[in-house]
Amino acid sequence: MSDSVRVRFAPSPTGYLHIGGARTALFNWLYARHTGGRFILRIEDTDQARNTDAAVEVILSGLRWLGLDWNEGPETALASGPSRGDFGPYFQSQRGHRYQVRAAELKSGGHAYERDGALYFRMPREPITIPDQVVGDVVRPLTDREELDPDWVLIRSDGQPVFHFVNVVDDLEMGITDVIRGEDHLSNTAKHIALFRAFGVKPPRYAHIPLILNDDGSKMSKRNLGASLQHYIDNGYAPEAVLNYLCLLGWSPKDGQELFSISELVSRFELSAINRSNARFDLKKLDHVHFEQTRKMNADRFVQLGIEALRKGQVEIPADATATDPFVRAALLTVQEKGKLFSELPLWTDFYFKADDAIVCDAETQAKALPNLAAPILEALTKAFDGVPVFRSAALEATLKGLAVTLGVKAGALVQPCRAAVTGKLVGPSLYHLLEVLGREKVRRRLMAAIERVENESPGFSRQRA
RNA sequence: GACCCUAUCGUCCAGCGGUUAGGACAUCGCCCUUUCACGGCGGGGACACGGGUUCGAAUCCCGUUAGGGUCGCCA
Numbered sequence: 001m002s003d004s005v006r007v008r009f010a011p012s013p014t015g016y017l018h019i020g021g022a023r024t025a026l027f028n029w030l031y032a033r034h035t036g037g038r039f040i041l042r043i044e045d046t047d048q049a050r051n052t053d054a055a056v057e058v059i060l061s062g063l064r065w066l067g068l069d070w071n072e073g074p075e076t077a078l079a080s081g082p083s084r085g086d087f088g089p090y091f092q093s094q095r096g097h098r099y100q101v102r103a104a105e106l107k108s109g110g111h112a113y114e115r116d117g118a119l120y121f122r123m124p125r126e127p128i129t130i131p132d133q134v135v136g137d138v139v140r141p142l143t144d145r146e147e148l149d150p151d152w153v154l155i156r157s158d159g160q161p162v163f164h165f166v167n168v169v170d171d172l173e174m175g176i177t178d179v180i181r182g183e184d185h186l187s188n189t190a191k192h193i194a195l196f197r198a199f200g201v202k203p204p205r206y207a208h209i210p211l212i213l214n215d216d217g218s219k220m221s222k223r224n225l226g227a228s229l230q231h232y233i234d235n236g237y238a239p240e241a242v243l244n245y246l247c248l249l250g251w252s253p254k255d256g257q258e259l260f261s262i263s264e265l266v267s268r269f270e271l272s273a274i275n276r277s278n279a280r281f282d283l284k285k286l287d288h289v290h291f292e293q294t295r296k297m298n299a300d301r302f303v304q305l306g307i308e309a310l311r312k313g314q315v316e317i318p319a320d321a322t323a324t325d326p327f328v329r330a331a332l333l334t335v336q337e338k339g340k341l342f343s344e345l346p347l348w349t350d351f352y353f354k355a356d357d358a359i360v361c362d363a364e365t366q367a368k369a370l371p372n373l374a375a376p377i378l379e380a381l382t383k384a385f386d387g388v389p390v391f392r393s394a395a396l397e398a399t400l401k402g403l404a405v406t407l408g409v410k411a412g413a414l415v416q417p418c419r420a421a422v423t424g425k426l427v428g429p430s431l432y433h434l435l436e437v438l439g440r441e442k443v444r445r446r447l448m449a450a451i452e453r454v455e456n457e458s459p460g461f462s463r464q465r466a
Numbered sequence: 467g468a469c470c471c472u473a474u475c476g477u478c479c480a481g482c483g484g485u486u487a488g489g490a491c492a493u494c495g496c497c498c499u500u501u502c503a504c505g506g507c508g509g510g511g512a513c514a515c516g517g518g519u520u521c522g523a524a525u526c527c528c529g530u531u532a533g534g535g536u537c538g539c540c541a
Contacts, residue, residue: 012541047541118539135471143537144468156539163541187470187536208471210534215477217533245478248490252479256489275479277472278534285478285491295504338503348502369501400500415500427502 005037236343313346
């Protein structure tokens with residue numbers, strides 16, 4: 001335990017997981033996995049007012065979504081619930097006794113004293129050097145206001161301990177070896193180091209990582225859409241994409257590689273390669289990483305995430321459909337190469353799961369792809385498809401293109417009417433592949449229905465024109 | 467007000483005394499193309515500013531400016 005790495009992520013349950021917090025958790029997790037150490041989750045719920053089980057659940061589920069598993073910490077959102085690890089409790093609200101013991105220790109050692117009903121820490125007056133693995137040695141003298149009264153509160157007059165105190169006590173008692181956290185804590189680290197010394201122990205190693213800013217360079221606050229991890233979950237990003245992108249913000253393997261699998265990240269991640277400057281969050285780049293990660297994802301994984309997305313999007317797939325369901329699987333795999341957000345999948349694949357008579361076009365689609373004169377084209381196409389012996393994409397493509405040549409039109413003149421007829425949309429997966437998945441019968445029924453609709457739009461007209 | 471951190475294309479990174487300053491995303495043009503995309507080719511685009519040090523600075527030092535952070539009986 002003495003030399004193996006122990007890191008922790010210690011969020012306060014505020015009701016949401018900040019994207020910067022998620023990255024802090026990620027860096028801690030990567031460092032633990034990279035070094036073969038342990039990743040500990042500790043809930044800093046000392047502020048009774050804001051703490052709720054639901055707020056803790058947001059953190060647990062967010063970390064699980066990202067795939068960041070913890071070796072020690074809570075099993076459930078309940079503060080008094082089960083946990084794993086020998087250094088608990090892992091909720092600060094359950095550690096009141098430890099803080100009292102430690103406060104008494106400081107008091108008897110002459111490091112703390114009472115004033116106005118609160119317990120104060122006797123802060124050293126000299127500058128404190130903070131050795132940091134990211135920014136190097138930082139000398140932190142007292143500020144002008146601190147000069148006036150350098151001591152600070154450990155325990156409030158109402159008996160509640162403050163953050164700086166509980167944070168240090170817990171890090172100390174949980175055997176934390178490396179504190180990896182946001183740079184916003186850098187200045188305050190002097191207080192923490194002073195406390196560790198007062199307890200007579202060596203402080204942990206520190207690594208303060210740069211902050212994530214909005215795309216305009218301003219501070220990312222709860223107000224900003226996109227500051228919450230939930231935003232990316234809700235918008236259909238793949239967890240591996242968010243993970244990958246977050247790493248790119250402030251860390252680089254130096255060789256230009258940008259796309260990583262999680263195991264690659266674990267093996268290549270180095271604290272020493274973390275940048276010193278803040279980074280702006282670039283949604284376009286995240287989109288790109290999602291695109292790449294989604295396309296190279298293995299089929300099972302893609303189908304699994306796809307099914308969840310369809311259910312969430314109210315697409316009526318069989319209730320018992322699993323990732324091995326041949327039709328669901330084949331349908332979803334026609335869109336994997338598109339690299340769309342999972343939240344867009346319902347729009348791109350719902351036609352697979354609709355009844356044939358539920359395929360209808362909106363006015364724009366109708367006008368663009370199914371004008372009156374489309375009826376004869378669709379009729380010819382239906383007939384040509386009837387002659388295809390095996391209803392597979394390659395044969396369908398050859399058939400359609402052959403017909404285009406016969407009719408003296410570009411393939412696109414057949415493709416779009418066909419697409420609109422069988423999917424009701426102007427965009428979607430590769431036509432030939434979606435036809436194959438849909439199958440001969442469904443395609444035929446939908447083509448016939450479309451022909452009928454087109455003709456009914458203006459009876460007698462389309463045939464005359466043809 | 468004080469203190470701390472930071473500063474390369476619009477954005478994210480590479481560069482760590484000698485480079486035509488490189489890559490990715492974004493953007494623009496062309497090609498390919500069944501939609502949306504992908505892909506291919508090409509273009510524009512940066513060392514914040516001022517002083518030093520040095521034969522020679524994006525790289526080292528100082529200052530200025532700018533951005534961020536901290537100085538709570540918030541976390």
